[in-house]
Structures are given as structure tokens and as C-alpha cells.
Amino acid sequence: MWLKSRVLLLLLCATCHTAVSFTNGLLPNGNFEYGPKPWEMKGTKVMASRAIPKWEISGYVEYIKSGQKQGDMLLIVPEGAYAVRLGNEASIKQKVKVVKGMYYSITFSAARTCAQEETLNVSVAPNSEANDWGMLPMQTMYSSNGWDSYAWGFQADDKEIAISIHNPGVAEDPACGPLIDSVALKALYPPRRTRANLLKNGNFEEGPYVFPTASWGVLIPPNIEDDHSPLPGWMIESLKAVKYIDSDHFAVPEGKRGVELVAGKESALSQVVFTIPNRVYVLSFSVGDANNSCEGSMVVEAFAGLDTVKVPYESKGKGGFKRAKLRFKAISKRTRVMFLSTYYTMKNDNSGSLCGPVLDDVKLLSVRKARV
Numbered sequence: 001m002w003l004k005s006r007v008l009l010l011l012l013c014a015t016c017h018t019a020v021s022f023t024n025g026l027l028p029n030g031n032f033e034y035g036p037k038p039w040e041m042k043g044t045k046v047m048a049s050r051a052i053p054k055w056e057i058s059g060y061v062e063y064i065k066s067g068q069k070q071g072d073m074l075l076i077v078p079e080g081a082y083a084v085r086l087g088n089e090a091s092i093k094q095k096v097k098v099v100k101g102m103y104y105s106i107t108f109s110a111a112r113t114c115a116q117e118e119t120l121n122v123s124v125a126p127n128s129e130a131n132d133w134g135m136l137p138m139q140t141m142y143s144s145n146g147w148d149s150y151a152w153g154f155q156a157d158d159k160e161i162a163i164s165i166h167n168p169g170v171a172e173d174p175a176c177g178p179l180i181d182s183v184a185l186k187a188l189y190p191p192r193r194t195r196a197n198l199l200k201n202g203n204f205e206e207g208p209y210v211f212p213t214a215s216w217g218v219l220i221p222p223n224i225e226d227d228h229s230p231l232p233g234w235m236i237e238s239l240k241a242v243k244y245i246d247s248d249h250f251a252v253p254e255g256k257r258g259v260e261l262v263a264g265k266e267s268a269l270s271q272v273v274f275t276i277p278n279r280v281y282v283l284s285f286s287v288g289d290a291n292n293s294c295e296g297s298m299v300v301e302a303f304a305g306l307d308t309v310k311v312p313y314e315s316k317g318k319g320g321f322k323r324a325k326l327r328f329k330a331i332s333k334r335t336r337v338m339f340l341s342t343y344y345t346m347k348n349d350n351s352g353s354l355c356g357p358v359l360d361d362v363k364l365l366s367v368r369k370a371r372v
């Protein structure tokens with residue numbers, strides 16, 4: 001028995017050296033700093049499918065150097081000096097070793113260049129149908145410099161997966177399409193409910209990878225199934241994204257992470273919790289601003305059961321927050337807790353980019369336990 005387990009241990013170690021799975025950070029050449037050889041390009045177009053180290057490409061892919069001009073637009077790259085552009089039907093793909101069954105979130109940065117409506121199809125293979133791709137719309141710009149980062153979550157159905165980003169668009173100009181830079185992956189550890197909080201991940205500390213160099217947060221697009229959310233525990237229910245922000249670049253009421261409600265009533269953040277009918281609960285949370293020049297009168301609406309509260313917050317755009325709460329009586333065994341921002345707000349830096357109130361540190365307790 002003893003001998004057997006030693007052999008097993010040895011075997012396990014032999015495999016752990018050869019198959020190190022990916023946990024956190026940029027994918028190899030995830031920022032495209034290593035590019036094609038000059039003879040593998042025609043102008044900026046990449047001509048061979050394996051020309052960009054670590055990646056496999058197809059369709060109209062361009063290799064773009066920061067500072068390159070397109071008409072009168074200067075193409076700026078956020079991470080390092082290079083990025084790729086996905087033209088008509090173009091895609092980039094990379095194989096990654098992961099832990100089968102584990103949840104992951106992909107984060108990447110993208111910038112629109114010419115087309116009005118651009119969509120990217122992010123997918124993993126091999127995976128079950130319900131869990132293998134997502135269409136991320138990029139029609140609304142949220143950051144001031146044109147770049148936004150996006151997150152998409154999935155559960156790995158195998159120990160090696162291929163991550164791909166595809167531009168399904170067919171524009172008149174085949175070169176039209178978004179720029180992509182900085183593709184990262186992060187293993188997610190879905191948090192559990194605790195006695196101190198009936199909500200999962202109420203402080204938003206568990207979430208997608210945030211680039212240390214990106215000062216514009218990470219957009220979490222609408223998702224239908226909460227078990228694949230890049231923000232574990234939470235669903236984005238409506239049409240538009242919410243923004244995941246970090247304390248390195250923003251003011252966050254608690255811990256290192258929070259959520260900025262950037263799309264008014266078009267983005268609602270929700271979680272379904274188990275409740276006991278007729279019992280009274282208290283939902284408490286922080287409403288603030290991210291210290292990102294987002295000024296004005298803001299209102300966060302919270303919903304639970306049949307009850308709702310509107311929490312006004314006067315933002316000077318310089319950081320700060322207040323606590324608020326909603327007392328409600330559960331009417332069923334499952335209660336949907338939801339938050340949204342009543343208004344749209346724009347940054348006062350002339351960028352025209354959308355911003356909004358910050359939500360953080362959400363707690364739910366039954367009244368017997370809550371100190372009200």
C-alpha cells in the first residue's frame with residue numbers, strides 16, 4: 001500500500017513537470033510582441049498561418065505597429081509596440097493547457113477602427129455546446145483612448161483547449177476590423193456563500209484578469225448562464241456590459257475590486273439567492289464613484305423580492321462612497337437580487353465615454369443575524 005502510493009506520487013510528479021497548466025496572466029506572446037518575419041508579410045497583412053509565434057491565424061489578419069497611420073487615424077497599441085487587426089472573417093487561435101473542469105476567464109483588449117458595429121466571437125474548443133463561444137459586441141466605447149478590455153468565462157471540458165477570437169464581420173474594406181492586444185487567461189475559484197454573507201462574491205474580489213498596464217478596467221459583457229460568468233456568482237442580465245475595476249487604477253470602496261455600472265438601465269447586475277419565504281432580510285452595499293472624473297447626480301437602484309430602493313449619490317468624480325441598504329421580506333425560496341444605475345453619466349474629460357456609479361461590498365443577511 002505504502003509502496004503503491006509512492007509510485008503514484010512519482011508518477012504524478014512526472015506528469016506535473018511536463019504538463020504545467022495555465023493559471024494566471026498573459027498567454028505566451030499574448031501581446032503579439034513577437035511577430036512575423038518580413039517575408040511572411042505583404043505590407044501589414046500576415047501571409048502564413050503560423051507566422052505569429054504561438055498563434056495560428058486565418059483570414060485577413062494584419063500585424064500592426066504602434067503609431068501606424070490609417071487614414072488620419074493613428075493606431076496606438078496599449079501593451080508593448082504591436083497588435084493584430086482582425087479583418088473580414090479573420091481569427092487568431094492558441095492552444096493552452098488547463099485543468100479539466102476548472103472555470104476560467106479570458107481577458108483581452110480590443111479597439112474599434114473603422115466599422116460602426118463590430119462583434120467578436122470568442123470561443124474555446126473542444127467544449128460542450130452550451131459553453132463554447134460568446135459574441136462580444138464592441139459598438140460602445142467606454143474608455144477614453146479607444147481601447148477596452150473584455151472578459152469572457154468558460155469551464156474547461158478538456159486539459160488542452162484552443163482559445164480563438166474571430167471577427168465574423170464582412171465589411172466592404174476587408175482590412176476593416178478591431179485591433180486586438182493582450183490576451184490573458186485566469187483560473188477562477190468560484191466563491192461560496194458563507195454565514196457572513198448569503199451572496200457569493202459580494203465584494204467582487206474574484207473576477208477576470210486585469211492588466212496591470214490597462215487603466216480602463218475590464219468590461220463584463222451580458223451573459224445568460226451564471227455558472228460561466230467571468231464574475232463568479234453574478235450575471236449581467238441586460239444588453240450592455242458592466243465594468244470591472246481595480247484599486248490600482250480606480251477608487252474602490254472595499255478590497256481590490258469593484259464594479260462600475262457604466263450603461264445606465266441597460267446593464268443590470270444580478271444574483272439569485274436561496275431564501276426562506278416570509279423571512280426578513282437586509283441587503284447592504286456600498287455606492288460610490290471610481291475617482292475617474294465621473295461627476296454628477298447618480299442613483300443606484302437595488303431590487304430584491306417585491307422591494308426596491310433608490311440610492312442617490314452625488315459624485316465629484318474624486319472617489320468616495322456611502323453605505324445603503326434594502327430591507328425586504330422574501331416571497332419565495334429563491335430571490336433575485338439586482339442592481340442598476342438609473343442614469344447614464346459621461347466623463348467630464350471630453351472623451352464622451354460612459355461611466356457611472358461604483359457598487360461594492362454587497363452583503364445579504366437574514367434579519368435574525370443582521371445588525372440593523
Ligand SMILES: *[C@@H]1O[C@H](CO)[C@@H](O)[C@H](O)[C@H]1NC(C)=O
Pocket residue numbers: 121122123132133134135166168
Ligand atoms: C462562434 O464560433 C464558434 C466556434 O467556431 C461557432 O461554433 C459559432 O457558431 C460562432 N457563432 C456565431 C454566432 O457565429
Ligand SMILES: *[C@@H]1O[C@H](CO)[C@@H](O)[C@H](O)[C@H]1NC(C)=O
Pocket residue numbers: 250251291318319320
Ligand atoms: C484620486 O486620484 C488622485 C490622482 O490620481 C489621487 O491623488 C487620490 O488619492 C485619489 N483619491 C481616492 C479617494 O482614491
